[in-house]
Amino acid sequence: GNSVTQMEGPVTLSEEAFLTINCTYTATGYPSLFWYVQYPGEGLQLLLKATKADDKGSNKGFEATYRKETTSFHLEKGSVQVSDSAVYFCALSTPSGGSYIPTFGRGTSLIVHP
Amino acid sequence: DAMVIQNPRYQVTQFGKPVTLSCSQTLNHNVMYWYQQKSSQAPKLLFHYYDKDFNNEADTPDNFQSRRPNTSFCFLDIRSPGLGDAAMYLCATSRGPDPNQPQHFGDGTRLSIL
Numbered sequence: 001g002n003s004v005t006q007m008e009g010p011v012t013l014s015e016e017a018f019l020t021i022n023c024t025y026t027a028t029g030y031p032s033l034f035w036y037v038q039y040p041g042e043g044l045q046l047l048l049k050a051t052k053a054d055d056k057g058s059n060k061g062f063e064a065t066y067r068k069e070t071t072s073f074h075l076e077k078g079s080v081q082v083s084d085s086a087v088y089f090c091a092l093s094t095p096s097g098g099s100y101i102p103t104f105g106r107g108t109s110l111i112v113h114p
Numbered sequence: 115d116a117m118v119i120q121n122p123r124y125q126v127t128q129f130g131k132p133v134t135l136s137c138s139q140t141l142n143h144n145v146m147y148w149y150q151q152k153s154s155q156a157p158k159l160l161f162h163y164y165d166k167d168f169n170n171e172a173d174t175p176d177n178f179q180s181r182r183p184n185t186s187f188c189f190l191d192i193r194s195p196g197l198g199d200a201a202m203y204l205c206a207t208s209r210g211p212d213p214n215q216p217q218h219f220g221d222g223t224r225l226s227i228l
Contacts, residue, residue, distance in 0.1 A: 032213045043118075043204050043219030044157070051214045089156060097162065097169035099145050099210035102217060104156040 002027040002094045006105035009087075013080055013112050021075040021108045023064075023090035031092040033057075033066055033073040034102065038087045047075075047088070085112045117141070120205050120220035127195055128228050135190040135223045137205030145210040146188045147217065148180060151202045163188065164210055192225075200227045 007022040025033070032051045036044040048057030053068035062077045073090060087109050091102040118139045127133040137146065144165050149157035160174045163182045177199070179191045192199055202224050206217040 034216055036216075041221070043120075043206070043221045044217070045219065046216040049214070049216055093213035095213070097164055097167065099162070099164040099208075100213045100215075101147070101159060101162060106156050107154075109154075 002031065002092060002103045004090050004092055004103055004105035006088075006090050006108050009107075009109035011108060011110050013110070015082055015112055015114055016079045017112075019075070019077040019080045019084075019110065021088055021090075021110070023073045023075065023105060025071050025073065025090075025092050027071075027092055027094070030068065031094065033064075034091045034093075035062070035064055035073070035075050036089045036091060036104075038089065038107070040086075044089060080110070080112045082112045082114055085110055118205055118207055118218050118220035120203075120223050122223060123221065124224050124226070126226045126228060129197065130194045133192050133195055133225065135192075135203050135205075135225070137188045137190075137220055138186050139205075139207045139218075140186070141207055141209075141218060142185060143207035143209050143218070144185065145208045146182060147206040147208075148188070148190050149204040149206065150199075151204055151222070157204055160190070195225070195227050197227050200225055 034049045035047040037047045048059040050057040050066035056065045087107045090105040093100040147162040148160045151157040181189045202222045204222045205220045209215045
Protein backbone atom coordinates (compact mmCIF):
# COMPACT_ATOMS: atom_id res chain seq x y z
CA GLY A 1 0.00 0.00 0.00
CA ASN A 2 0.91 3.66 -0.21
CA SER A 3 2.94 5.21 2.58
CA VAL A 4 4.81 8.40 3.44
CA THR A 5 7.87 8.65 5.66
CA GLN A 6 8.90 11.98 7.18
CA MET A 7 11.89 12.85 9.30
CA GLU A 8 11.18 12.95 13.00
CA GLY A 9 10.97 16.26 14.75
CA PRO A 10 11.09 18.61 16.31
CA VAL A 11 13.37 20.51 14.01
CA THR A 12 14.72 23.52 15.91
CA LEU A 13 16.34 26.37 13.99
CA SER A 14 17.36 29.96 14.48
CA GLU A 15 15.69 32.65 12.39
CA GLU A 16 17.16 32.96 8.86
CA ALA A 17 18.55 29.43 8.92
CA PHE A 18 18.10 27.02 6.00
CA LEU A 19 15.36 24.42 6.36
CA THR A 20 15.08 20.91 4.96
CA ILE A 21 12.36 18.48 5.97
CA ASN A 22 12.79 15.09 4.33
CA CYS A 23 9.89 13.16 2.85
CA THR A 24 10.00 9.87 0.97
CA TYR A 25 7.10 7.83 -0.29
CA THR A 26 6.06 4.39 -1.46
CA ALA A 27 3.27 4.21 -4.00
CA THR A 28 2.03 2.41 -7.08
CA GLY A 29 2.01 4.59 -10.16
CA TYR A 30 2.78 8.28 -9.99
CA PRO A 31 0.77 9.96 -7.25
CA SER A 32 0.35 13.67 -6.73
CA LEU A 33 2.39 14.95 -3.78
CA PHE A 34 1.50 17.65 -1.27
CA TRP A 35 2.89 19.53 1.68
CA TYR A 36 0.41 20.82 4.25
CA VAL A 37 1.12 23.09 7.22
CA GLN A 38 -0.76 23.14 10.52
CA TYR A 39 -0.44 26.11 12.86
CA PRO A 40 -1.36 25.63 16.54
CA GLY A 41 -5.09 25.24 17.10
CA GLU A 42 -5.93 25.26 13.39
CA GLY A 43 -6.69 22.83 10.59
CA LEU A 44 -4.24 21.89 7.87
CA GLN A 45 -3.57 24.26 4.99
CA LEU A 46 -2.12 23.36 1.62
CA LEU A 47 1.41 24.76 1.37
CA LEU A 48 2.41 23.45 -2.07
CA LYS A 49 1.93 20.54 -4.42
CA ALA A 50 3.47 18.77 -7.42
CA THR A 51 1.55 16.52 -9.76
CA LYS A 52 4.25 14.87 -11.89
CA ALA A 53 7.91 13.95 -11.86
CA ASP A 54 10.39 16.87 -11.81
CA ASP A 55 7.64 19.37 -11.00
CA LYS A 56 8.64 21.94 -8.40
CA GLY A 57 5.96 23.25 -6.08
CA SER A 58 6.58 26.58 -4.36
CA ASN A 59 4.78 28.95 -2.03
CA LYS A 60 5.77 31.55 0.60
CA GLY A 61 9.48 30.83 0.04
CA PHE A 62 9.05 27.08 0.49
CA GLU A 63 9.93 24.69 -2.33
CA ALA A 64 9.76 20.96 -2.99
CA THR A 65 10.67 18.97 -6.11
CA TYR A 66 8.99 15.71 -7.12
CA ARG A 67 11.87 13.24 -7.53
CA LYS A 68 10.66 10.01 -9.05
CA GLU A 69 14.07 8.35 -9.09
CA THR A 70 14.50 8.75 -5.32
CA THR A 71 10.74 8.73 -4.51
CA SER A 72 11.24 11.91 -2.51
CA PHE A 73 9.57 15.29 -2.03
CA HIS A 74 11.78 17.17 0.43
CA LEU A 75 10.60 20.56 1.69
CA GLU A 76 13.13 23.42 1.72
CA LYS A 77 13.24 27.09 2.63
CA GLY A 78 16.26 29.31 2.35
CA SER A 79 15.59 31.54 5.37
CA VAL A 80 13.02 30.59 7.99
CA GLN A 81 11.10 33.02 10.16
CA VAL A 82 9.61 32.66 13.63
CA SER A 83 6.18 32.69 11.98
CA ASP A 84 7.07 29.45 10.13
CA SER A 85 6.88 27.54 13.41
CA ALA A 86 4.23 24.88 12.78
CA VAL A 87 3.78 21.19 11.99
CA TYR A 88 4.42 20.17 8.37
CA PHE A 89 2.78 17.13 6.78
CA CYS A 90 3.83 15.44 3.57
CA ALA A 91 1.05 13.60 1.74
CA LEU A 92 0.23 11.75 -1.44
CA SER A 93 -3.05 10.98 -3.21
CA THR A 94 -4.31 7.41 -2.91
CA PRO A 95 -7.33 6.11 -4.88
CA SER A 96 -10.25 5.04 -2.68
CA GLY A 97 -13.99 4.63 -3.12
CA GLY A 98 -14.09 6.20 -6.58
CA SER A 99 -12.19 9.26 -5.41
CA TYR A 100 -8.80 9.95 -3.88
CA ILE A 101 -7.81 10.26 -0.26
CA PRO A 102 -4.53 11.60 1.11
CA THR A 103 -2.03 9.39 2.83
CA PHE A 104 -0.25 11.59 5.38
CA GLY A 105 3.17 11.30 6.90
CA ARG A 106 3.43 11.57 10.68
CA GLY A 107 4.22 15.30 10.55
CA THR A 108 7.37 17.20 11.46
CA SER A 109 7.27 19.97 14.03
CA LEU A 110 9.36 23.04 13.20
CA ILE A 111 10.38 25.46 15.95
CA VAL A 112 12.12 28.68 14.89
CA HIS A 113 13.81 30.81 17.55
CA PRO A 114 14.44 34.55 17.17
CA ASP B 115 -14.54 33.73 1.04
CA ALA B 116 -15.37 30.14 0.26
CA MET B 117 -14.50 27.99 3.19
CA VAL B 118 -15.03 25.01 5.48
CA ILE B 119 -16.67 25.86 8.80
CA GLN B 120 -16.78 23.60 11.82
CA ASN B 121 -18.98 24.15 14.83
CA PRO B 122 -18.43 24.32 17.66
CA ARG B 123 -14.67 24.97 17.99
CA TYR B 124 -14.72 23.36 21.45
CA GLN B 125 -17.13 20.70 22.64
CA VAL B 126 -17.32 19.14 26.08
CA THR B 127 -19.45 16.08 26.70
CA GLN B 128 -19.83 13.46 29.37
CA PHE B 129 -18.60 9.90 29.15
CA GLY B 130 -21.22 7.91 27.22
CA LYS B 131 -23.35 10.92 26.25
CA PRO B 132 -23.95 11.16 22.47
CA VAL B 133 -22.45 14.15 20.73
CA THR B 134 -22.71 15.57 17.21
CA LEU B 135 -20.12 17.68 15.45
CA SER B 136 -21.02 19.68 12.37
CA CYS B 137 -19.27 20.85 9.24
CA SER B 138 -20.45 23.09 6.44
CA GLN B 139 -18.77 24.21 3.24
CA THR B 140 -19.31 26.92 0.67
CA LEU B 141 -16.86 25.44 -1.86
CA ASN B 142 -19.45 23.16 -3.48
CA HIS B 143 -16.97 20.29 -3.29
CA ASN B 144 -18.38 16.81 -3.81
CA VAL B 145 -16.01 15.01 -1.44
CA MET B 146 -16.12 15.52 2.33
CA TYR B 147 -13.91 13.88 4.95
CA TRP B 148 -13.82 13.45 8.72
CA TYR B 149 -10.51 13.01 10.51
CA GLN B 150 -9.54 12.37 14.11
CA GLN B 151 -6.29 13.96 15.22
CA LYS B 152 -4.65 13.30 18.56
CA SER B 153 -1.79 15.32 19.95
CA SER B 154 1.43 15.22 17.90
CA GLN B 155 -0.04 12.74 15.40
CA ALA B 156 -1.12 12.81 11.80
CA PRO B 157 -4.84 13.13 11.09
CA LYS B 158 -6.50 9.71 10.95
CA LEU B 159 -9.22 9.34 8.34
CA LEU B 160 -12.50 8.07 9.81
CA PHE B 161 -14.68 8.16 6.68
CA HIS B 162 -15.37 10.15 3.56
CA TYR B 163 -18.26 10.87 1.22
CA TYR B 164 -17.89 10.97 -2.51
CA ASP B 165 -21.13 12.73 -3.38
CA LYS B 166 -23.67 10.62 -1.46
CA ASP B 167 -21.53 7.50 -1.40
CA PHE B 168 -20.26 6.77 2.08
CA ASN B 169 -16.81 5.20 2.55
CA ASN B 170 -15.92 3.91 5.98
CA GLU B 171 -12.31 3.20 6.89
CA ALA B 172 -11.84 -0.38 8.06
CA ASP B 173 -10.56 0.57 11.51
CA THR B 174 -13.11 3.28 12.30
CA PRO B 175 -14.94 2.25 15.49
CA ASP B 176 -18.66 1.44 15.21
CA ASN B 177 -19.20 4.17 17.78
CA PHE B 178 -18.60 6.74 15.03
CA GLN B 179 -21.21 7.49 12.40
CA SER B 180 -21.74 10.20 9.84
CA ARG B 181 -24.53 11.87 7.90
CA ARG B 182 -24.41 14.03 4.82
CA PRO B 183 -27.91 15.41 4.17
CA ASN B 184 -26.79 17.60 1.27
CA THR B 185 -23.65 18.82 -0.52
CA SER B 186 -22.96 21.57 1.99
CA PHE B 187 -23.31 19.82 5.33
CA CYS B 188 -21.78 16.81 7.01
CA PHE B 189 -22.16 15.58 10.59
CA LEU B 190 -20.09 13.33 12.81
CA ASP B 191 -22.05 11.44 15.48
CA ILE B 192 -20.30 9.75 18.36
CA ARG B 193 -22.87 7.49 19.98
CA SER B 194 -21.19 6.71 23.30
CA PRO B 195 -17.98 8.70 23.68
CA GLY B 196 -15.20 7.15 25.71
CA LEU B 197 -12.18 8.87 27.21
CA GLY B 198 -10.11 7.69 24.24
CA ASP B 199 -12.28 9.69 21.87
CA ALA B 200 -11.00 13.00 23.22
CA ALA B 201 -9.25 14.57 20.23
CA MET B 202 -9.38 17.24 17.57
CA TYR B 203 -11.87 16.38 14.82
CA LEU B 204 -11.15 17.84 11.41
CA CYS B 205 -13.51 18.17 8.47
CA ALA B 206 -12.12 18.59 4.97
CA THR B 207 -13.43 18.85 1.42
CA SER B 208 -12.04 18.37 -2.06
CA ARG B 209 -13.16 18.35 -5.65
CA GLY B 210 -13.18 14.76 -6.86
CA PRO B 211 -12.34 12.48 -8.44
CA ASP B 212 -9.10 14.31 -9.18
CA PRO B 213 -5.84 13.20 -7.57
CA ASN B 214 -4.34 16.64 -8.17
CA GLN B 215 -6.90 18.45 -6.06
CA PRO B 216 -5.82 19.31 -2.50
CA GLN B 217 -8.03 19.13 0.54
CA HIS B 218 -9.49 22.18 2.25
CA PHE B 219 -9.71 21.87 6.01
CA GLY B 220 -11.81 23.52 8.65
CA ASP B 221 -10.20 24.68 11.89
CA GLY B 222 -11.47 21.65 13.75
CA THR B 223 -13.56 20.89 16.82
CA ARG B 224 -11.67 19.98 19.96
CA LEU B 225 -13.68 17.38 21.87
CA SER B 226 -13.20 16.84 25.59
CA ILE B 227 -14.78 13.98 27.54
CA LEU B 228 -15.58 14.41 31.24
